[in-house]
Amino acid sequence: MSLKRVELIDISKSYDKQSNVISNINVTIEPGEFFVLVGPSGCGKSTMLRMIAGLEDITGGTLKIGDTEVNDLPPSKRDLSMVFQNYALYPHLTVEENIQFGLHVKKIDKKERAKRTSEVAAMLGLTEYLKRKPRELSGGQRQRVALARAIVNEAPICLMDEPLSNLDAKLRAHMRSEIRQIQRRLGITMIYVTHDQIEAMTMGDRIMILHEGSIQQIGKPIDIYNNPANPFVATFIGSPPMNLASGVGDNLTSTIRLNDSILIPVPTVDAHFLTERVIVGIRPEHIKAATKETEEKDKFVVEVSNVEILGNETIFTFLLNEESWQVKWSGQWQIEIGDKIPLMMNYESFCFFNSETKEIMKTPSDVENHVFGKEVFV
Amino acid sequence: MMVVSKPKKISYWKRSSNARIALLYLLPSIILFSVFVFYPMFRTIYLSFFLTDQAGEAAIFVGLENYTYLLESDAFLNSIKATFLFVLYTVPTGIIIALILALLANEKLRGIGIFRTIYASTMGISVAASSVVWLFLFHPSVGMFNKLLNIFNLPQIEWLLDPTWALFSVSLSTIWLNTGFSFLIILGGLQNIDEHLYESARIDGASYWYRLKRITIPMLSPTLFFIITISLINAFQTFGQIDILTKGGPSQSTNLIVYSIYKEAFINYQFGTASAQAVFLFICILIVTILQFKLGEKKVHYQ
Numbered sequence: 001m002s003l004k005r006v007e008l009i010d011i012s013k014s015y016d017k018q019s020n021v022i023s024n025i026n027v028t029i030e031p032g033e034f035f036v037l038v039g040p041s042g043c044g045k046s047t048m049l050r051m052i053a054g055l056e057d058i059t060g061g062t063l064k065i066g067d068t069e070v071n072d073l074p075p076s077k078r079d080l081s082m083v084f085q086n087y088a089l090y091p092h093l094t095v096e097e098n099i100q101f102g103l104h105v106k107k108i109d110k111k112e113r114a115k116r117t118s119e120v121a122a123m124l125g126l127t128e129y130l131k132r133k134p135r136e137l138s139g140g141q142r143q144r145v146a147l148a149r150a151i152v153n154e155a156p157i158c159l160m161d162e163p164l165s166n167l168d169a170k171l172r173a174h175m176r177s178e179i180r181q182i183q184r185r186l187g188i189t190m191i192y193v194t195h196d197q198i199e200a201m202t203m204g205d206r207i208m209i210l211h212e213g214s215i216q217q218i219g220k221p222i223d224i225y226n227n228p229a230n231p232f233v234a235t236f237i238g239s240p241p242m243n244l245a246s247g248v249g250d251n252l253t254s255t256i257r258l259n260d261s262i263l264i265p266v267p268t269v270d271a272h273f274l275t276e277r278v279i280v281g282i283r284p285e286h287i288k289a290a291t292k293e294t295e296e297k298d299k300f301v302v303e304v305s306n307v308e309i310l311g312n313e314t315i316f317t318f319l320l321n322e323e324s325w326q327v328k329w330s331g332q333w334q335i336e337i338g339d340k341i342p343l344m345m346n347y348e349s350f351c352f353f354n355s356e357t358k359e360i361m362k363t364p365s366d367v368e369n370h371v372f373g374k375e376v377f378v
Numbered sequence: 379m380m381v382v383s384k385p386k387k388i389s390y391w392k393r394s395s396n397a398r399i400a401l402l403y404l405l406p407s408i409i410l411f412s413v414f415v416f417y418p419m420f421r422t423i424y425l426s427f428f429l430t431d432q433a434g435e436a437a438i439f440v441g442l443e444n445y446t447y448l449l450e451s452d453a454f455l456n457s458i459k460a461t462f463l464f465v466l467y468t469v470p471t472g473i474i475i476a477l478i479l480a481l482l483a484n485e486k487l488r489g490i491g492i493f494r495t496i497y498a499s500t501m502g503i504s505v506a507a508s509s510v511v512w513l514f515l516f517h518p519s520v521g522m523f524n525k526l527l528n529i530f531n532l533p534q535i536e537w538l539l540d541p542t543w544a545l546f547s548v549s550l551s552t553i554w555l556n557t558g559f560s561f562l563i564i565l566g567g568l569q570n571i572d573e574h575l576y577e578s579a580r581i582d583g584a585s586y587w588y589r590l591k592r593i594t595i596p597m598l599s600p601t602l603f604f605i606i607t608i609s610l611i612n613a614f615q616t617f618g619q620i621d622i623l624t625k626g627g628p629s630q631s632t633n634l635i636v637y638s639i640y641k642e643a644f645i646n647y648q649f650g651t652a653s654a655q656a657v658f659l660f661i662c663i664l665i666v667t668i669l670q671f672k673l674g675e676k677k678v679h680y681q
Contacts, residue, residue: 074580075583076581076582088577090596101582105579
C-alpha cells in the first residue's frame, strides 16, 4: 500500500452551469493525514467528498491523487474506500458478505478474502456477528460493519461522510476515538466530513472549514481555535461559540466602544485597530469575574439571563447590545437568573476582525490560554 | 337484609363497545364483499353440485358428477392446456420485458419522464379498446403485421384464424397490454432501492451486470414476487381479449378456462358445469399461488 497525497487545485462545482456551489478549493491533503472537512449543512462539504470519490463530476479545476490527475477516472480506479452516512450496507447480505463485497468484485482469492475478513472483524469486534444480516445489528454495530467494509479493501485513502451522525452521543464519542486509532494504526489517509465541530476538533490532524462553498480556514484544530480567520470560523469552532459584537473605534480616547459601559482601551502600538467599525470577539472562557483588585474602569456589570451548570463548569448568558453573550467558568458557580455580576475582560483576550473584509486583525495573546509544552510536566 | 356489595361488573354491552365500533367501520366493506364476492363464491360452489334449468336455478343434485364430467371432457382438458400455455407465454415474457423497460427508464437522463409515461401508458387503455386495435393489426389483408411480412417477402400468417398462431397472437396482445402495469410496479420497486448501495458498489468497482445481479435483483425481489403473483392470477383470468379477438376459436385453440366458463353458462346455459369449471379454476389459482409462496418466498428478501 503506497501512500498518496490528495491534491485539489482550484476545484469548483456547479449544477446549473451558472452559479458555483463550491468554488476556488485549493488544498493538499498529505499522506497519512486525518483531514476533516467541517461546515454547516449545505456548505458543500459532502459534494466535495463525493467529487474526490468520483461520484460527482468536477466542474472545474484539477483533482490529483498521488501524481496523477484523476478528474475523469471512475471511482473504482481512484484506489479509495468510502463510508456513507447511512452506512449503505446491503440488507440482503450477511455481515461477512457485506465486508467481502469489494474483495469479491476485485476477484481476490478465497483464502485471502477469508483471512482479511477475519482480521478486520477481529479488529472491530464483529467476529461473532459475521453470519447476521444488517437488520439484526444495532446502530453501532452497523457502523462498524461499514467501517470494516471500507478498511478491508486496504485502499490507501478512506473517505467518510458524516459516519457518526446516526449514533447516540455516547457511542459517537467512543467511535470518534476508535476511528482515530484505526486510522493511526493503518496509517491511511482519511478525509472525513462532518458538521460537528467537536468531531472536527478532536479527530482532525488538520481541518478545513467550509461555508457557502468556499474555504474559510485550513489548519490544525488548536490553531484555528486560537486564531480564527474570520467571525464565521470564530463562532463555528468552539462551544459555546465566541462572543461577537461590533465596536466603534475612537482615536481621541484610544478606545473601542462596545456600548455605554464597555470601553476597550487600546494600547498605542495597536492604534491601527481604531477604525470606525470593528468586530470584537472574545471566547466565553476569557471573560473573567471582576475581583476587588480590579480597577473600576475595567469592570462592567451584567444581568444574567440564563445559567447552565455542567458539573465541573458553569455557563451563563447575558445580553450585550441585544446579542446574547456566554461566559464559561470552570467550577460550580452559584449564579441565579437575574443576578448582577461584575465582569472584566483583558485586552489580550480579544479578537478584532475587520468589519469590511471580515479578516482577523488581532488574535488573542493571553499566555494562560496557550498550549503548554511538555516541559511543564515533571 | 341482603346488602352484599357486588363487585362492579362491567356489562357485556360496555365491554364490547370497541368491537361494535370496529364492526361499524368494517360494515361498508363487509356489505360490498358479501354482495360481490362471498355470496357469488358460495353460490358458485353450491351450483357446481347441481344440474340447472334455463333460468340458472338448481334443478337436480348430481354431487361430483359435474366435476367428473369435466375431467373426462376433451374440450375442457383442451381449455386447461390452452390456459397453461397462455400463462407460460405471457407471464415470464411480460415481466422480463417490463423489467428491462423499468431498468432503462430508471436511468437518470434528460427527458426520461417522457419514456416513463410512454412505457406505463398501456395501463390506461382498456382491454376492449386495445383488442380492437390489435384486431386491425392482425387483420389478414390490411393488418400491419402482414404488410410488414410482405415487405420482407415472408409468407403471410393468418394471425387469429390459424389454430397454430391464434394463441400466440392473443398472448402477444396480452403481453403488450400488461406491460404498463408491471413496468410501473417494477419501476417503483427500483426507485425504492437506496442509491448509496450503488455508489458504494461503484467505489468497489462492481460492473453494471454485477450490480444488477448482486444488488438490484435481490433488492427488487419482493416487488418481483408481487408482480409475478398478480400477473399469474391475471393470466389465469383472461377474458376480454379472447372475447374480442377470437371468441375461443379457431377450433378451440384459444378457449381459455374463463372464456369456456362464460360460454358454458351464458351460451349453453349449463350453469352447473360452468360453476364446476369456475371452482376448478379457483383451485388451480390457489394451488399455483401457494406453490409460489412456498417456493418463491425463500428467495425473497424483505427489508
